[in-house]
Structure formats: C-alpha cells, structure tokens
Amino acid sequence: MRVLIAPDKFAGTLTAVEAAAAIAEGWRRHAPDDVLDLAPMADGGPGFVDVLHAALGGELAAATITGPHGAPVPATVLRVGATAYVESAQAAGLHLCDGDPEAATSRGVGELVLAAVDGGATTVVVGLGGSGTTDGGAGVLAALGATSDVDLSAGPRALAGVSRVDLAPARERLAGVTLVAASDVDNPLTGLFGAAKTFGPQKGIAEERIAEVDGWLETFAAAADRRTSLEKGAGAAGGIGYALLALGATREPGIALVAEAVDLAGRARAADLVVTGEGAFDFSSRAGKVPYGVAAVAAEALRPCVALAGQVLVGSREMRALGIESAYSLVELVGEERALGAPAEALAELAARVARTWSR
Known part of the structure; x- marks a missing residue:
C-alpha cells in the first residue's frame, strides 16, 4: 500500500x-x-521556507534582521533560481513578540525582502502567517524606503496622527521585481473583519484597545493607499499583506503554492x-x-x-x-x-x- x-x-x-x-x-x-x-507541508506561516527547501532544494542564505521589538534576529532567504522565498514569521513571528503589541514592528520582513533582492532575486515570494505584529505593514514599507511624517518602524501606536506616506521610494526600490504574497487570509486591513479586530487579540492586543488600533490603521491607510486596504488579503499578517499589495504584489494561496511546489x-x-x-x-x-x-x-x-x-x-x-x-x-x-x-x-x-x- x-x-x-x-x-x-x-x-x-x-x-x-x-x-x-x-x-x-x-x-x-x-x-x-x-x-x-x-x-x-506549510500554508505560508512558520516552516514555509524549510518545507520549500526540502521540496525544491536551492540555496539558503543567512540574514540578520530587525525583530518586532528592535533586537536583531536571525532569518534565512531561500533562493531557487531567480526566485527567493522568505517567511514573515522569521522576522515578525508571534514567538518573537514578548513586548508591547502596540509597538511591535514588521520592519524585519521588509529587510528580508531587501536581502532577497540584493541577492539577485527577480521574484520574491513572502509567506504570510504566524505574525505577531499589527502595524499595517508600515515597518515593511519603511525598510523598503517609504517615507512619512511619523516613524513607520515603531508599531501601530506610532501611526496615530499620520498624515503623509510616500510609497514612491519603496516602489522604485522594487522596480523590476515581482512580489508574491503567499496567504490564504481574505480579510481587509481594517473594519469588522480587519487585522486588528480578527487577529489582534491573539497577538496580545487587549479587547478594549482593538477599536483604537483599528483607527490608527484606518488613518495610516488613508495617508498611504486607501483603496488597497479594502482588498482581500490586506489584513493578512497584521497588515503585511497590505504593504505588499500596495507595492504591487499578487496574492496566491499559501497552501496551493506549496502544494504545487511539492x-x-x-x-x-x-x-x-x-x-x-x-x-x-x-x-x-x-x-x-x-x-x-x-x-x-x-x-x-x-x-x-x-x-x-x-x-x-x-x-x-x-x-x-x-x-x-x-x-x-x-x-x-x-x-x-x-x-x-x-x-x-x-x-x-x-x-x-x-x-x-x-x-x-
């Protein structure tokens, strides 16, 4: 049998x-x-890179990036031909979030994308899942060069009062690179089914704080790219999906991507x-x-x-x-x-x- x-x-x-x-x-x-x-198997969350490496081979490159509370953390980029695979949980995973959830940043995920591009990748697939951040992907955008009148790398609380976000430098930095967000999450960035309301409690955000965090993400989206915040998958990984979509990423179901690879x-x-x-x-x-x-x-x-x-x-x-x-x-x-x-x-x-x- x-x-x-x-x-x-x-x-x-x-x-x-x-x-x-x-x-x-x-x-x-x-x-x-x-x-x-x-x-x-994996669905884009923890283990995404290891599973793909076992299935596809390729080369693993070590990187040291910024963790969700500022400390350096180790991560890996899997390179298979001109395609690189990275895992958001390695940079912003729930297991790394042992501080204030309203100050946790996704910056390390953007640094992983940069490491992949600097290594010569023309396609970067980002596995979304298992994240502990709810910053709308602001940290990702900051790592890739986006500018603002607030510190985009300081977690969702720092987004209060944001009025300007310029995505052009980040888009220019990724010119010629195909981005893929590997996620099965359909949630928008904000609202009743948004990142804060749906996933915030499991990331340590107190129930009575959800509405305010969601409001910060609304303000951030209005300053950056409101339309993209409504798209399916924008709420994935605390809004890392939003950041990637705003930079032109396509979204593929993580489980389907891995299933095809193996x-x-x-x-x-x-x-x-x-x-x-x-x-x-x-x-x-x-x-x-x-x-x-x-x-x-x-x-x-x-x-x-x-x-x-x-x-x-x-x-x-x-x-x-x-x-x-x-x-x-x-x-x-x-x-x-x-x-x-x-x-x-x-x-x-x-x-x-x-x-x-x-x-x-």
Missing part, C-alpha cells in the same frame, strides 16, 4: 518535517511493507491513502489551513484522507465537510502532558494505531 504523509507543523512542538518523520516511524511499526511518501496532486494520485495533520484540527482549518488543502487535493485524486492532530475539535459532520474521512487526537490517546512533553513519540504511537485501521 502507498501512503502519502503530508502534515503541517504541530505548533509549538514539531515542525512539519519532524511531524512527517514521526508519522512515518509509527506507521512502519504496524505496516513495514507500506511505501511511504513524505511531503511536509507536486502534491501527482503524489496523491500515486498513493492509496493520504495522511495529513496539524496541532489543532478545528473548523478554522477550512480557512486555508494545510489539512483542508491536502484533503482537497486528495479528493481530486479520488483518494481518502485522514488527519492526525494534537486535538480534534470538530465532529464527524464538520470533519467530512472539510474532506477528512477520520481524525485522530493525540491528547485523547496519550493525554495532554505526554502529547506536549514527548510529541514525536506520541505522534508515532498514534500513527501506528491509525495504520492498524487503514493499512491493508
């Missing part, structure tokens, strides 16, 4: 590469003769079963998350798809609406303490159990 193993990361415990290896190890315990094809469709057609997974499998998985994207590819190939997850938070009806035949929970099998304390071992154990049900 041929099994395609295509999980996302298990946030906080395992990378996608580690998760795929753990599932394969456990599967082999029960079905050592099955042919396993490992295809670690030839997921072809590999699914060659398999008898597709196995995916992520840390928490819930109904938000429909919003561009890896399991939903993998399940859609499996369905097109007429192959069943099952999911292994840290927690399964949907019922069977919702699960099938997401294209998943069955989902299995680590926490249910081994308990939360062991699932977090020994995640690879626990995931391998869960995979062995799933193999007993699904392997021939």
